Amino acid sequence: MKGELKELKLTVNGKPCELKVKANTLLVELLRNELKLTGTKVGCLDSACGACTVNIDGKAVRSCSVLALQANGRKVTTIEGVADGDKLHPIQEAMVEYGAIECGFCTPGMVMSAKALLEENPSPTREEVREAIQGNLCADEGYVKYIEAIEIAAEKMRGGQ
Amino acid sequence: MIGDFEYFAPKTVDEAIALLSKYKGEAKIIAGGQSMLVVMKRGLLTTEYLIDIKGIAALDYIKYDEGEGLRIGALTIHRAIEKSPIIQKHFRVLSEMEQNLATIQTRNWGTIGGNLCHGDPAGDPAPVLIALNAKLKLAGSGGERIIEVEEFSKDYLEVALEPDEMLTEIQVPTPLSHTGIACEKLMVMKGDMGVVGAAVSITLSPKDGVCKDARIVLSNCASVPLRARGAEKKLIGKVLNDSLLVEAGEVASTEASPPVDVHGSAEYRQEMVKVFVRRAATKALERAKAA
Ligand SMILES: Cc1cc2nc3c(=O)[nH]c(=O)nc-3n(C[C@H](O)[C@H](O)[C@H](O)COP(=O)(O)OP(=O)(O)OC[C@H]3O[C@@H](n4cnc5c(N)ncnc54)[C@H](O)[C@@H]3O)c2cc1C
Numbered sequence: 001m002k003g004e005l006k007e008l009k010l011t012v013n014g015k016p017c018e019l020k021v022k023a024n025t026l027l028v029e030l031l032r033n034e035l036k037l038t039g040t041k042v043g044c045l046d047s048a049c050g051a052c053t054v055n056i057d058g059k060a061v062r063s064c065s066v067l068a069l070q071a072n073g074r075k076v077t078t079i080e081g082v083a084d085g086d087k088l089h090p091i092q093e094a095m096v097e098y099g100a101i102e103c104g105f106c107t108p109g110m111v112m113s114a115k116a117l118l119e120e121n122p123s124p125t126r127e128e129v130r131e132a133i134q135g136n137l138c139a140d141e142g143y144v145k146y147i148e149a150i151e152i153a154a155e156k157m158r159g160g161q
Numbered sequence: 162m163i164g165d166f167e168y169f170a171p172k173t174v175d176e177a178i179a180l181l182s183k184y185k186g187e188a189k190i191i192a193g194g195q196s197m198l199v200v201m202k203r204g205l206l207t208t209e210y211l212i213d214i215k216g217i218a219a220l221d222y223i224k225y226d227e228g229e230g231l232r233i234g235a236l237t238i239h240r241a242i243e244k245s246p247i248i249q250k251h252f253r254v255l256s257e258m259e260q261n262l263a264t265i266q267t268r269n270w271g272t273i274g275g276n277l278c279h280g281d282p283a284g285d286p287a288p289v290l291i292a293l294n295a296k297l298k299l300a301g302s303g304g305e306r307i308i309e310v311e312e313f314s315k316d317y318l319e320v321a322l323e324p325d326e327m328l329t330e331i332q333v334p335t336p337l338s339h340t341g342i343a344c345e346k347l348m349v350m351k352g353d354m355g356v357v358g359a360a361v362s363i364t365l366s367p368k369d370g371v372c373k374d375a376r377i378v379l380s381n382c383a384s385v386p387l388r389a390r391g392a393e394k395k396l397i398g399k400v401l402n403d404s405l406l407v408e409a410g411e412v413a414s415t416e417a418s419p420p421v422d423v424h425g426s427a428e429y430r431q432e433m434v435k436v437f438v439r440r441a442a443t444k445a446l447e448r449a450k451a452a
Contacts, residue, residue, distance in 0.1 A: 002165045002209075016320025023168035023211065026198075033207050047199055050266060059240075059269040066270060069168060069189070070215055113265070134352060 010071045012037070013081025021068050027062035028052045030071075031078055039108050041081035043137065050136035053109035054078050058114035060132070079108035082115060091115055094153040095146070102140035109136045114150045122158050126151070163198070164207035170216050174300055174329060177214050178226035182302045182325040190327060191215070192236060195263070195271035196279040218328055220274070223247060231333040235274025240265065241275060252333060254360070256343040258289045264352050274328045275321045280320040280385075281354075287314060287386040288360040288378035289344050295333040301326035314385035337374070340364040341448025345441040346380065347433050349424060356424045356431045357381050359413070360442065361441040363396070363449045370450075372396045377409065377438060382417035382430070389413035392438065401446055 004018035012035060019096075021030060028045075031037045031054070043051035048067040053065045055077040069157060082089045091114045093094070101107050117124055117132035124132070129150050138146065140155055166189075171177040181188055188210035191197050200206045207265075214220070220236040225247045233242065242248055243259035261267060262276075262285050276286050277297065290310040297308050313321050322328070336342065336440045346358030358380035364373045375396040377389040392413035399405055419430035 002167050005372045006165070006168060019252070022165070024163040024165050026163070044204065047195065047267065050264065054264055055269070056270075060266050061270045065267075067168075067194060069170065070194070071212060072170070072216075075323055116265075133263060135266045 003098075006069055007111045008069055008072050008074065013077055015090065023069060025068040025092045027054070027066040027071055027076070028066055030068035031063060031076075037078050037080050041105055042107055043105070043107045044107045048137070049106075049109075050113070051106055053112040053136060055112055055116050058116060058119055060113045060135075062135075077112070077115075080110055082111055089115070089153075090156040091118070091153040094149040094156065098145055098149045098152060100142060100145040100149040102138070102142045106136055109123070110138070110146055114153065117150070118154050118157055122154060124150075124154060129154075163201045164204070166208050166211040168211050170213045172216060172218075174217060174220065174327070177212055177217065177327060177405065177418075178300060178302055178325060180210070180212050181327065185324045188212055188324075190278070192275035193238065193271035193279075195267050196275060200214045214327070215272075225251060227335055230335045231331075233273055233331040235328045235330060235331070236272050237266035237274075239263070239271055239273060239276070243268060251335070252293070254289055254293070255286075255333075255342055258285050258344050258360075260348060261285065261348065261352060273331060277310070277331070278320055278322065278328055280314050280316075280318045282314065282317060282387075283354045283358075283381035283385060284386075285344070285346065285355065285358060286382060288358060289342075290331065290333065290361040291378045291386055291388065292342055292344070292362040292376045293333050293336065294362075294376070295331060297328055298330035298332060299326045300329045303404070305329075305335045307332070311386075311388065317384040321447050334363070337364050337451050339367050339443040339449055340374075341450070341452055343441045343444035343448060346443070347437055355380050357417070357419060357430045357437060359434065359437040359441040359443040361438065363401070363442065363445040365401075365449045370400055372399055372401050375409075375443070377413055379413060379417055379434060379438070382419045382434060386415065389416045389438070391416050396442075404442070406439050406442040406446065407435075409442055410435035413438045 041051040043049035052063045189208035197328045220234040222234040224232045342362040344360040346355030360378045362376040375393045392409040395409045414434040415430045
């Protein structure tokens with residue numbers, strides 16, 4: 001039936017969740033409105049800016065362009081699931097340390113794109129780093145610092161320090 | 162925000178087809194939703210029943226056999242095609258095409274089948290698949306049928322699917338020997354939909370180097386992916402050189418009737434068809450010679 005609540009089981013930031021949602025709920029609406037995980041930002045809601053990027057089963061995906069029900073049975077990671085308690089993830093640390101964050105609105109999406117990249121490819125080339133964040137719009141044009149921070153994080157994560 | 166619908170998530174092709182037959186005409190399939198949700202969010206499309214096929218794992222595969230060629234399940238994501246070692250080795254043009262299709266986020270969720278069924282004449286996969294002489298397998302309540310990719314697009318955003326049918330497989334034959342294939346598109350930014358694009362396949366005769374076959378397909382130049390047959394005729398039967406490739410671009414440009422929008426006038430696009438046909442043909446010819 002239309003309007004009926006549908007069951008949804010998924011893992012969000014390592015925690016199993018069982019919920020009921022309307023079928024026309026977008027994943028980003030579920031995350032922000034139902035689960036109150038407002039770290040994931042909504043820029044355009046039109047699959048153009050990448051601010052809402054999360055990881056689904058380890059891959060960067062735009063949460064404004066996925067139905068919540070399509071995440072059934074999958075593992076979703078948002079920016080809230082990246083740090084280990086108070087300890088920032090090396091990607092976050094590098095972004096803070098090297099001044100990659102300007103207004104900060106695109107940062108959660110950038111971190112999620114970078115995380116998916118480095119998990120799949122621990123030693124990316126500069127071109128691969130650029131490509132990974134190509135779908136994340138930074139209106140401040142702060143790309144160079146993001147790219148440098150991701151490269152530094154990659155080095156740290158490889159055990160280079 | 163998106164109009165409401167009743168939602169189904171079939172686990173098999175048979176279940177999906179049963180739902181399509183039951184709700185004939187009132188149901189819509191969603192795969193990755195990368196095109197669908199954009200139009201639904203804008204209120205341009207509503208549906209009573211939404212059939213989510215993304216979970217049909219049996220349609221997510223890439224298989225290759227030299228005799229049979231390449232088979233890609235309709236639910237294979239763009240990124241899997243881009244990264245597939247088999248495709249990079251034997252059908253490199255498909256991987257190259259995917260590298261410029263949208264962004265990683267979209268390629269991680271959107272499917273090749275959804276792209277073809279969306280029927281956007283600016284889409285990248287269809288022209289390349291037409292240049293590759295590929296076919297599609299459709300499944301419906303009456304069984305399966307095979308259709309050429311070239312016959313699949315009917316009009317702007319319209320494809321040759323019956324209400325109870327779905328796309329299940331893309332079949333790409335192994336190209337003839339001494340064939341080179343390449344694609345090029347004009348983008349405002351990398352990953353944007355092409356302002357115009359061209360896919361070219363050239364097959365040379367091994368004994369005298371004469372062009373035995375040529376296929377030239379344009380994107381965003383008509384309401385469907387457009388075969389520039391006049392341009393192909395310029396090449397077939399000749400020993401190719403740059404001035405013939407330039408001429409082919411000029412003929413293709415006269416065959417094109419591109420749209421007009423913020424990214425360019427029709428005249429500009431027609432000029433760009435010349436440039437991009439020549440570029441793709443130059444690369445295809447180099448590859449055919451090296452093959
Ligand atoms: C920001 C952005 C940039 C893009 N850039 C490009 C680009 O440069 N080049 C390009 O070619 N595309 C581009 N696209 C389009 C997009 O990537 C594809 O069209 C998309 O991947 C479609 O696949 P999907 O699985 O998401 O299909 P959906 O959106 O789920 O479906 C699209 C249509 O196909 C139908 N459908 C889907 N699967 C089937 C099936 N198996 N059988 C029958 N019907 C089916 C649906 O009913 C719907 O009508 C872009 C999209 C975005 C959001």
